[in-house]
Amino acid sequence: MAGMTTNAAWRYWNPTEILFGLDAVDGIGGKIGAGRYVLVTYDEPVFQAMTDRVIASAGKPAAVINGITTNPDYPVLEAACADYATARQAGPIDCIIALGGGSVIDAAKVLAAADGDFARVRRYLETGDGVADLTATPIIAVPTTAGTGSEVTCWATVWDSAAGKKHSLALPALYPRTAIVDPGLALGLPRALTVSTGLDALSHALESLWNVNANPVSASHAISAAKEILDVLPPLADDLQNSDLRTRLGKAATMAGLAFSNTKTALAHSLSYPITLHHGVAHGIACSFSLPTVMRWVAGADSDCDARLAAIFGQDLNAGADTLQAFLETLGVGTVPADHGVRAEEWRSLVEDALAGARGRNFLGDSAAVLADL
Numbered sequence: 414m415a416g417m418t419t420n421a422a423w424r425y426w427n428p429t430e431i432l433f434g435l436d437a438v439d440g441i442g443g444k445i446g447a448g449r450y451v452l453v454t455y456d457e458p459v460f461q462a463m464t465d466r467v468i469a470s471a472g473k474p475a476a477v478i479n480g481i482t483t484n485p486d487y488p489v490l491e492a493a494c495a496d497y498a499t500a501r502q503a504g505p506i507d508c509i510i511a512l513g514g515g516s517v518i519d520a521a522k523v524l525a526a527a528d529g530d531f532a533r534v535r536r537y538l539e540t541g542d543g544v545a546d547l548t549a550t551p552i553i554a555v556p557t558t559a560g561t562g563s564e565v566t567c568w569a570t571v572w573d574s575a576a577g578k579k580h581s582l583a584l585p586a587l588y589p590r591t592a593i594v595d596p597g598l599a600l601g602l603p604r605a606l607t608v609s610t611g612l613d614a615l616s617h618a619l620e621s622l623w624n625v626n627a628n629p630v631s632a633s634h635a636i637s638a639a640k641e642i643l644d645v646l647p648p649l650a651d652d653l654q655n656s657d658l659r660t661r662l663g664k665a666a667t668m669a670g671l672a673f674s675n676t677k678t679a680l681a682h683s684l685s686y687p688i689t690l691h692h693g694v695a696h697g698i699a700c701s702f703s704l705p706t707v708m709r710w711v712a713g714a715d716s717d718c719d720a721r722l723a724a725i726f727g728q729d730l731n732a733g734a735d736t737l738q739a740f741l742e743t744l745g746v747g748t749v750p751a752d753h754g755v756r757a758e759e760w761r762s763l764v765e766d767a768l769a770g771a772r773g774r775n776f777l778g779d780s781a782a783v784l785a786d787l
């Protein structure tokens with residue numbers, strides 16, 4: 414499929430207000446007013462101090478729901494919705510503050526849609542029915558990782574590990590009302606999480622470029638985000654307390670979020686979900702180790718896409734893919750499926766399935782050529 418031609422019509426839209434800066438979280442009270450709010454976060458000591466900062470600015474919450482775990486799945490979300498229902502019985506909830514990484518922000522979107530009854534969201538995810546029963550309580554997203562971009566997207570990944578499935582809750586009403594991006598919150602993020610979440614953001618940027626839905630605004634955000642992540646992540650991995658580097662990465666991750674908020678992701682993400690489910694690979698690694706391979710598959714397939722990738726990697730895109738591979742390897746991320754426990758036959762069937770799926774169909778590369786290359 415040909416990419417966007419220069420005179421093609423396009424539309425870009427993102428309704429989320431972004432407040433960016435070191436210590437921006439201390440101004441969160443100004444965004445809540447006198448309303449009752451629920452705070453969603455993890456039950457880990459490092460989040461207690463961040464929770465205290467939110468409360469110092471926003472006042473006492475109606476409830477703190479802190480049972481969210483990474484890649485939130487049905488039981489965790491069901492329990493969180495039950496806690497929300499209890500808070501809701503005491504009075505209306507005006508807003509949800511999500512203080513955490515993608516897992517917490519995505520959980521907040523489920524809470525916003527479920528209004529205390531997880532079964533409604535589950536029904537919609539599994540059957541596509543019941544959208545009229547879903548609500549959209551306003552969300553203020555405060556990301557503590559520089560990765561998912563969930564603070565500026567309208568979808569949430571919901572994991573049903575027992576059934577070996579991943580769902581996407583996607584509703585325009587679920588764009589957070591405000592994203593407070595305070596890069597200082599990530600200063601305590603350990604190296605492995607800094608790298609994996611930063612690579613998730615790089616994947617969002619690149620996946621929005623080799624994408625049938627790319628437009629000039631998404632592409633501009635994606636190019637600037639990708640360049641910045643390539644520059645910043647290696648020095649940051651060796652200097653985790655550097656607030657200038659954290660600030661640059663925080664901005665880039667949100668820019669990547671703005672890019673893919675309009676395009677969705679593509680092949681590398683599609684490939685990642687079964688690898689996370691069946692091999693326990695962190696999302697950011699699962700969706701980035703294949704980027705050099707996917708880039709080689711797309712190089713030459715579409716002139717607009719080639720030009721955008723050249724703005725990041727230079728004119729020779731195969732050399733660019735080598736650079737990307739070396740970048741990942743320097744960060745300790747192997748770039749072949751076997752490095753992540755995926756054998757050749759499994760990889761082949763994953764690629765076939767991914768190309769046929771919704772995210773894979775966003776991919777600008779030529780499916781037949783990809784399959785021939787396996």
Ligand SMILES: NC(=O)c1ccc[n+]([C@@H]2O[C@H](COP(=O)([O-])OP(=O)(O)OC[C@H]3O[C@@H](n4cnc5c(N)ncnc54)[C@H](O)[C@@H]3O)[C@@H](O)[C@H]2O)c1
Nearest residue numbers: 483484514515516557558561563566568570598599601602
């Ligand atoms: N909605 C979207 O647009 C979107 C996009 C990409 C990924 N996702 C989803 O987001 C989830 C992953 O989110 P994530 O990568 O941000 O990680 P996460 O939210 O799962 O957090 C991972 C770990 O990092 C810790 N952590 C987070 N911030 C910290 C900090 N500042 N200091 C110390 N520890 C900290 C958490 O306690 C947790 O143990 C996955 O479920 C993925 O599918 C969603």
Ligand SMILES: [Fe+2]
Nearest residue numbers: 561613617700
């Ligand atoms: Fe992602």
